[in-house]
Amino acid sequence: MTAEKQSQLHREEDTTKPCKTCKWQTPDPTDPLRGQCTVNRSAIGGVWKRWIRDMVHMTCSRHEEGKLSFRDHV
Ligand code: SF4
Numbered sequence: 519m520t521a522e523k524q525s526q527l528h529r530e531e532d533t534t535k536p537c538k539t540c541k542w543q544t545p546d547p548t549d550p551l552r553g554q555c556t557v558n559r560s561a562i563g564g565v566w567k568r569w570i571r572d573m574v575h576m577t578c579s580r581h582e583e584g585k586l587s588f589r590d591h592v
Pocket of ligand 1: 527557579580
């Protein structure tokens with residue numbers, strides 16, 4: 519087990535890795551600029567979601583590019 523710390527989701531105006539392009543994000547169906555981060559859902563079985571208030575200007579160190587093919591049925 520690693521005791522790696524979560525890097526907090528934070529605002530970064532000119533980020534090259536916005537949540538918008540991250541495979542862990544799930545867009546809000548009513549507002550595409552917002553969404554939820556599901557990065558921890560597959561980690562240790564814990565459900566851990568966070569609201570992303572600005573998909574384009576927020577990021578964190580967990581950013582991974584990829585298709586939104588990840589699905590985890592609750
Ligand atoms: S892992 Fe980080 S960059 Fe990706 S959606 Fe979650 S908060 Fe955003």
